[in-house]
Amino acid sequence: MNTRKLVSWALVASAAAVGVAADRATAVTTASDPYVQVRATSGSLSGLYNVPIGDVFVFTDVDQDIFFWQAPSAVPILDGSTVVATLVSMTVLAGRNTLPSGEVRYGIDIDYQVVAGSGGVGSLPTTFELFSPTLFFDAILNATALTSGTFGGTDQNNDGITLTPGLPGGFAYTTTYGASTFQSLFDSPLSNVSGGSVGVGGPANPLFLPIGSASSMQAKLKFTVTAGDSAGGTSTYSIAPAPGAAALLGLGGLLVGRRRR
Numbered sequence: 001m002n003t004r005k006l007v008s009w010a011l012v013a014s015a016a017a018v019g020v021a022a023d024r025a026t027a028v029t030t031a032s033d034p035y036v037q038v039r040a041t042s043g044s045l046s047g048l049y050n051v052p053i054g055d056v057f058v059f060t061d062v063d064q065d066i067f068f069w070q071a072p073s074a075v076p077i078l079d080g081s082t083v084v085a086t087l088v089s090m091t092v093l094a095g096r097n098t099l100p101s102g103e104v105r106y107g108i109d110i111d112y113q114v115v116a117g118s119g120g121v122g123s124l125p126t127t128f129e130l131f132s133p134t135l136f137f138d139a140i141l142n143a144t145a146l147t148s149g150t151f152g153g154t155d156q157n158n159d160g161i162t163l164t165p166g167l168p169g170g171f172a173y174t175t176t177y178g179a180s181t182f183q184s185l186f187d188s189p190l191s192n193v194s195g196g197s198v199g200v201g202g203p204a205n206p207l208f209l210p211i212g213s214a215s216s217m218q219a220k221l222k223f224t225v226t227a228g229d230s231a232g233g234t235s236t237y238s239i240a241p242a243p244g245a246a247a248l249l250g251l252g253g254l255l256v257g258r259r260r261r
Helices: 003-019
Strands: 036-042 045-051 057-060 064-070 075-079 082-098 104-115 126-131 135-154 161-165 173-177 180-185 190-192 197-202 209-225 230-241
Touching: 036 075, 036 082, 045 082, 082 126, 082 135, 082 230, 104 126, 104 135, 104 209, 135 161, 135 173, 135 180, 135 190, 161 197, 173 230, 180 209, 190 197, 209 230
Parallel strands: none
Antiparallel strands: 036 045, 036 126, 045 075, 057 064, 064 082, 075 082, 082 104, 104 230, 126 209, 135 197, 135 209, 135 230, 161 190, 161 209, 173 180, 173 209
């Protein structure tokens, strides 16, 4: 995901928000509060960072309901006054967009980087849990869905790095709609004992797949990082009425051009 592209788009949308249409459709897409949650746990220490919906930029008109948040700077995740880990950067874009073809698409896109608690003798690894907003929308009876992403990390203290997936089934990333799981990715630990970086991406050619009825969606990440090392990645999750596009178009379609009215 290109974070600078997201920022530029948000600035454009912010300027456009002054002229929001008064005749918007009755269908409304909403996002949960808190919008984003990031938890870091290391040994007996555990800290939670919440992003309230009030801190989220919102743009809405007939064709779009867009929610955008970007961390303004590195954020320490605290247990009391003790730093458990650091959220170095994060961007989350979610909402509804009407493509030029008239297809309505819902999407959640995440770009993030975290650093585990400081390394050193006796230091413990850090487990991260990152939760996107839950996006709610009018039920789609014949929905299709698509997801893809990247996942990796870098050794920061020259003692090797290991990233271990932590979600059910041994995955690092999963997408859900309602109480159902759509697709989970990254089910193998990544390790480099000699230092450097590790990473994986996929699926290589994501396609929209049928999922039945859907009226909400969420993306989740959970993984453990060796002490002092960094991890990060990107993800795209999109839901559209069948038949949906044959392949991924931009960031879940949310940044593809607006429909002309």
